[in-house]
Amino acid sequence: MSPTSRTQRATRRMLTGAAGLAAAGALVAAAMPAAAAQEDAPGRDRSSRTVDVQLLSFNDLHGNLEPVPGKSGQVTQKLPDGGIETIQAGGVANLLEDLREARQGNEYSITAAAGDMIGASPLVSGLFHDEPTIEAMNGLGLDVAGVGNHEFDEGRDELLRMQNGGCHPKDGCFDGGYEEGKSFHGADFPYLAANVTDEKNGKPILAPYWVYQHKGVKIGFIGVTLEGTPDVVSAEGVKGLKFGDEVETINKYAQELDRQGVKAVVALVHEGGFPASGDFNYDCDSPGPGAGISGPIAEIAKNTTAKVDAFVTGHTHQAYVCNIPDPSGKPRLVTSAASFGRLYTDTTLTYDRGTRDIVRTGVESANHPVRIRQFQPGYKNVMHELIDRWNGLAAEVANRPVGYISADIDGRGAPTSQYEKPLGDVIADAQLEALAPADKGGAQLALMNPGGIRGDLKYTAESKGVVTYGDAFAVQPFTNMMNVVDLTGAQLITALQQQVSGANQASIKILQVSKGFTYTLDMTKTGADRIVVGSVKLNGEPIDPAKTYRVAMNEFLSGGGDGFTVLKEHKNKLVGPSDLDAFTAYLTAHSSPSAPLAPPVTDRITVVR
CATH class of the missing domain: 3.60.21.10 (Metallo-dependent phosphatases)
Structure with a gap:
């Protein structure tokens, strides 16, 4: 275009409803705050002086x-x-x-x-x-x-x-x-x-x-x-x-x-x-x-x-x-x-x-919900038509089953007070499994940024627990490439501390961790002290600050994203599949119609409040 x-398109839309403006103008003028009237020039008609x-x-x-x-x-x-x-x-x-x-x-x-x-x-x-x-x-x-x-x-x-x-x-x-x-x-x-x-x-x-x-x-x-x-x-x-x-x-x-x-x-x-x-x-x-x-x-x-x-x-x-x-x-x-x-x-x-400016005392504003309407049968506006067209193009890929769940597995929709998300555990486990083999990187644990979990896996009567590729894509839409890197135990502990300090002091970001990696988060304390250092363990063994660990994470985290600056100090990076591929492969391998994946028990991060 x-x-x-x-x-021309914008002008046509701005002129919509102009016929009713004259009648509305009188009502607007009558409703103008007194403070706004004081800012009008003497002897000028307020309806011509100001416009909403x-x-x-x-x-x-x-x-x-x-x-x-x-x-x-x-x-x-x-x-x-x-x-x-x-x-x-x-x-x-x-x-x-x-x-x-x-x-x-x-x-x-x-x-x-x-x-x-x-x-x-x-x-x-x-x-x-x-x-x-x-x-x-x-x-x-x-x-x-x-x-x-x-x-x-x-x-x-x-x-x-x-x-x-x-x-x-x-x-x-x-x-x-x-x-x-x-x-x-x-x-x-x-x-x-x-x-x-x-x-x-x-x-x-x-x-x-x-x-x-x-x-x-x-x-x-x-x-x-x-x-x-x-x-x-x-x-x-x-x-x-x-x-x-x-x-x-x-x-x-x-x-x-x-x-x-x-x-x-x-x-x-x-x-x-x-x-x-x-x-x-x-x-x-x-x-x-x-x-x-x-x-x-x-x-x-x-x-x-x-x-x-x-x-x-x-x-x-x-x-x-x-x-x-x-x-x-x-x-x-x-x-x-x-x-x-x-x-x-x-x-x-x-x-x-007159002033060519906004009268601050005349500003009014409110938020309105976009309620889901019950449209008349057969009625479709241009947005319905647009969505139908694109859904049709995506259908073959979107509707392909990749897994099965027995109940809701919440990620984005989990309560903000729930630092360890059920879907976060699943994603971290999927990344670890994809990159644990020696020829895939030899990962010993995986870290997932919470902001990268963009949705939930929902169980509905209609879906009967089927997870489609479209459902998985809604959860992991970035298709970030997975990395496996070397980090020392000291760097791992620093990464955990950066969840609750520095750039994340005001709005904490709790990394989702794979099975076998556990620690205690003490919310009665402040800043980096919220991480109980002695509680950080891998498969039951305390993390050794001097030891090197192979850690899986997406490329966003390995680049120091979300304030985790220590993670970009890694060494020996190996690039693996996308996070979406790792996620869908895990769902397929760990679920079936007769044995759907259940929501995991969130017991990796112990929270003291």
């Missing part, structure tokens, strides 16, 4: 075009009577209907995303290098997106292909595309990467900002990902790139936009926070603005220039709508819509034509 036709701009936003979709089953697909809200409602939510077909309804009557409407639209995707998207997700985002009418760390899973060239279209940099094209006569033209929306620069020339690899313009209204969008992206992406994915400080970058481009006369600015930041409650309607401004949220985004918001009027954020997969004070102490909106398309945020930005 040409730039001209993309603009709708900002619809979401984040961390991760290619989940269909609703995610089980706990990972749920959101909760607190009810007026104090009770909690659990809602099964998600799916781009449902999201499309919600966005259509939300846009009605809003001439000024922008849809934005804060990164991780792709990457770690289920098979229906991941098998096709996330082309289906980009196609879906085009169909949803996404206007602009910031990059997240997962946009770099396959490296710079693949990200540029997501923007510009064309053939995959390694796999090429199949008959011009996955479907005969069709080719991939890329995103209709701009991806923004203000703080991601080429190491050689220092220039951003994608546009740093984008300006929405309609009938004199101008709002700038700056997109950044977390500075720590190299810590959570494989080294190959970020090769040749530099990731700058989020605050410094946003301040730089906010100033540049200001010089161009763009006074209203929204930052799309792929970095997030942790609200005190998981309910999507939690009031994180009680007892004061931003009091109920912590984490990196709180510091970013407090230190970013007051020229920025709102933040749309992500990465932590949390739901919040908060007002965090800017450097001058004035409250400023910060939002996040959880993940997997379960929520969207609807924000009203009151734009003052």
Whole structure:
């Protein structure tokens, strides 16, 4: 699609519902806060002086075009009577209907995303290098997106292909595309990467900002990902790139936009926070603005220039709508819509034509669940059709049985307080088994990063415990190559300590370990002291700090990912099969219809609380 036709598409959508705007305008003007009225010029009609701009936003979709089953697909809200409602939510077909309804009557409407639209995707998207997700985002009418760390899973060239279209940099094209006569033209929306620069020339690899313009209204969008992206992406994915400080970058481009006369600015930041409650309607401004949220985004918001009027954020997969004070102490909106398309945020930005800026006191925002609808028989919107088409292309591969389970084996959906995940044990055991033979690396134990477990294995009456290749792919979608390396006992102990200290001090990351490797995690202590050194054993024998051990792990961990810097000090690396191949082989070898795999007993990590 040409730039001209993309603009025409966006313009057509922005004009939807314009006929009802005049009637709505009177109601909007009547509802304007008194503080906003004081900012109007004397003698000017407020309805002409200000205009309400709708900002619809979401984040961390991760290619989940269909609703995610089980706990990972749920959101909760607190009810007026104090009770909690659990809602099964998600799916781009449902999201499309919600966005259509939300846009009605809003001439000024922008849809934005804060990164991780792709990457770690289920098979229906991941098998096709996330082309289906980009196609879906085009169909949803996404206007602009910031990059997240997962946009770099396959490296710079693949990200540029997501923007510009064309053939995959390694796999090429199949008959011009996955479907005969069709080719991939890329995103209709701009991806923004203000703080991601080429190491050689220092220039951003994608546009740093984008300006929405309609009938004199101008709002700038700056997109950044977390500075720590190299810590959570494989080294190959970020090769040749530099990731700058989020605050410094946003301040730089906010100033540049200001010089161009763009006074209203929204930052799309792929970095997030942790609200005190998981309910999507939690009031994180009680007892004061931003009091109920912590984490990196709180510091970013407090230190970013007051020229920025709102933040749309992500990465932590949390739901919040908060007002965090800017450097001058004035409250400023910060939002996040959880993940997997379960929520969207609807924000009203009151734009003052006189100052060309956002009236902060006129900003309103709320998260809304993307409820799973009961569509009329025979009705399909364009997202249903898109999913059906791609599922059809994937069916032969996706539906192939690779194993059997007797009950749910939870990974991503396990409680956060459960540091050892049942599915984590299975994955670690699979990696050890694949790489234990002498000619495969001679691994004695395996370590698995918890963030790499992207789903659960669910037992349903319909599936009767059958695990398909598609199910396995949803759990291990990265297809990271397995490595076997030499580490000393001292390095192994340091790796365990790095789970709860250093980069992981605030948000601990507990490695999943293979059978025979045991230790005690004492949560009554702090930092590295939480690892009881004398308890670390392999097959009942204490780990010898001076001894060398052969350890299996994926290439992300062996590169020092997730703050495990000691792991990249390894020696004698041998590259094995992909983590997905190891996982599916294990499921096939250890289960059958008559003897399905049962959830393992999680007894490798003893937790003291």
